Amino acid sequence: MRNWYSAIYKSLIIASVLSFIIYFFSSGNVSLGALISGYSVLILSVTMILYIILYNLLQSKQTGSFFQLLLSMITATGPFLLMLGVIGLVLFLIISYKDRILLGHVSNGYTTFNNITITMILLQLYLVYTNINTEKFETTQKLSKVTTSILYLYGVITAISSITLFNILTNFSADGFHLLQKVEPKQ
Secondary structure: OHHHHHHHHHHHHHHHHHHHHHHHOOOHHHHHHHHHHHHHHHHHHHHHHHHHHHHHHHHOOOOOOHHHHHHHHHHHHHHHHHHHHHHHHHHHHHHHOHHHHHHOOOOHHHHHHHHHHHHHHHHHHHHHHHHHOOHHHHHHOOOOHHHHHHHHHHHHHHHHHHHHHHHHHHHOOOOOOOOOOOOOOOO
């Protein structure tokens, strides 16, 4: 059963990477659809990996206090929770502002920070995939502390980029007539 489960989340990671590649080499509805499907599939795979890590943490016999267990859970699952939060925010923004994105009524910074966010997520995926593909992960179901720390670093950079993307989409528009209101002349 474990082999099937690991094959599923590994194939979901590969499918999301392929969707991001389609996004980079297409435009319009195809590009936006590939981006949305890439993020959606990535949420599934990260959730599956998070489940494995949490399950094995709770099954292991730990002789520490509740706070030590909580700290080990946060340390082990933190990068994946951060990744899920960032992906959820970006997916929400893309779906909410898809009409404005498709019409091109977004600031030039949108494309820059969207590409930065995707690149950082792809770097995180590369780290995760290379580490979950090892025998050590298959037996212990844990990532090394160095890998976890690097994932935290990339996650924070990705979070900063996605918050900037949020500000660009919510506060800036390239459509000059978007915020104009009709003003009645005074008599």
